[in-house]
Amino acid sequence: MRTLKVETGRPYDIIIKNGIIDNCGEFIKKVSKAMRVAVISDTNVFPIYGDKVVNSLTNSGYQVYSFTFEAGEKSKNLTTISKMYDFLAENHITRTDLIVALGGGVTGDMAGFAAASYLRGIDFVQIPTSLLAQVDSSVGGKTGVDIGAGKNLVGAFWQPVLVLIDSNTLDTLPPYYFEDGMAEVIKYGCIKDKSLFDKLEKVNAADCIDDIIYNCVAIKRDVVSRDEREKGERALLNFGHTLGHALEKINNFTSLSHGQAVAIGMCMITKASEKAGLTEKGSAKRIENLCKKYNLPTYSEISKTEIARAASSDKKTNGSSIKLALLKEIGESYLEKIEISKLEDFISE
Numbered sequence: 530m531r532t533l534k535v536e537t538g539r540p541y542d543i544i545i546k547n548g549i550i551d552n553c554g555e556f557i558k559k560v561s562k563a564m565r566v567a568v569i570s571d572t573n574v575f576p577i578y579g580d581k582v583v584n585s586l587t588n589s590g591y592q593v594y595s596f597t598f599e600a601g602e603k604s605k606n607l608t609t610i611s612k613m614y615d616f617l618a619e620n621h622i623t624r625t626d627l628i629v630a631l632g633g634g635v636t637g638d639m640a641g642f643a644a645a646s647y648l649r650g651i652d653f654v655q656i657p658t659s660l661l662a663q664v665d666s667s668v669g670g671k672t673g674v675d676i677g678a679g680k681n682l683v684g685a686f687w688q689p690v691l692v693l694i695d696s697n698t699l700d701t702l703p704p705y706y707f708e709d710g711m712a713e714v715i716k717y718g719c720i721k722d723k724s725l726f727d728k729l730e731k732v733n734a735a736d737c738i739d740d741i742i743y744n745c746v747a748i749k750r751d752v753v754s755r756d757e758r759e760k761g762e763r764a765l766l767n768f769g770h771t772l773g774h775a776l777e778k779i780n781n782f783t784s785l786s787h788g789q790a791v792a793i794g795m796c797m798i799t800k801a802s803e804k805a806g807l808t809e810k811g812s813a814k815r816i817e818n819l820c821k822k823y824n825l826p827t828y829s830e831i832s833k834t835e836i837a838r839a840a841s842s843d844k845k846t847n848g849s850s851i852k853l854a855l856l857k858e859i860g861e862s863y864l865e866k867i868e869i870s871k872l873e874d875f876i877s878e
Contacts, residue, residue: 566586614643633659655692660742
């Protein structure tokens with residue numbers, strides 16, 4: 530078992546332990562005096578792990594209620610959140626009770642947003658079951674939903690009281706989901722850890738996934754502890770995401786997954802920054818080759834005009850400019866402000 534503490538306004542632990550789902554109630558009991566627990570999950574994850582989590586929570590003395598929604602990014606909207614609110618109210622969940630998010634990034638983002646906004650804020654625990662959620666979205670307190678204008682445009686910063694990571698859950702996922710999560714792993718190597726990037730090139734990530742999860746979580750823990758509300762350094766975690774979110778929006782959050790979109794976004798933005806002389810030459814090719822190694826796409830046939838237009842409504846815009854996370858070289862990143870009107874020219878090859 531390995532534990533990392535996130536030093537935010539509300540400090541909390543991230544516990545990484547194989548099999549921790551089976552006795553999650555024991556760990557949650559140490560941080561929550563709630564009477565009732567609402568387990569929020571999706572139609573893919575709950576049939577696999579729902580009984581284990583509910584039984585463990587029940588054995589720890591909680592009254593447990595469960596809510597499931599249709600799996601997929603298409604459910605990540607205010608309509609689903611409204612149904613969550615009704616569920617919480619019908620089961621008399623109070624300010625001293627608890628939400629447990631059981632699932633991938635979509636589940637964590639929505640359950641966290643419901644926790645942040647229901648009764649103006651109740652505690653929640655993250656139990657991420659996908660690689661993407663384990664290495665990235667479950668840590669740091671970003672919650673939210675998509676609206677027609679773009680991805681994650683409605684949300685709140687709301688830190689969990691505990692994160693429980695069990696890499697055994699990855700064994701039940703199709704390879705597609707592992708590959709999807711690898712985009713975020715590659716991102717961490719790109720922005721903060723050249724040795725991680727080098728390692729991913731040389732080995733099969735699945736063979737040392739526990740160490741990789743710990744490495745990525747430690748990087749994000751450090752960044753979030755220094756910049757909880759993304760006033761500066763935390764924006765580096767958006768590397769590849771500005772264009773990636775634009776691609777997700779153009780594809781109506783259905784035909785392109787988050788990891789796939791981020792992979793394309795990383796390749797596209799690094800080609801552009803190399804062309805502009807801002808990034809060490811050869812970096813884009815290394816990122817492209819690593820993405821291909823993990824079966825991630827590296828380009829899109831969508832026009833740069835359409836991508837730039839969709840990116841202009843990204844939450845990272847500020848007035849007439851947008852803040853881009855770029856690389857000086859693999860392992861070293863920085864923020865560059867660019868006028869939105871010049872974004873299309875910047876990303877055009």
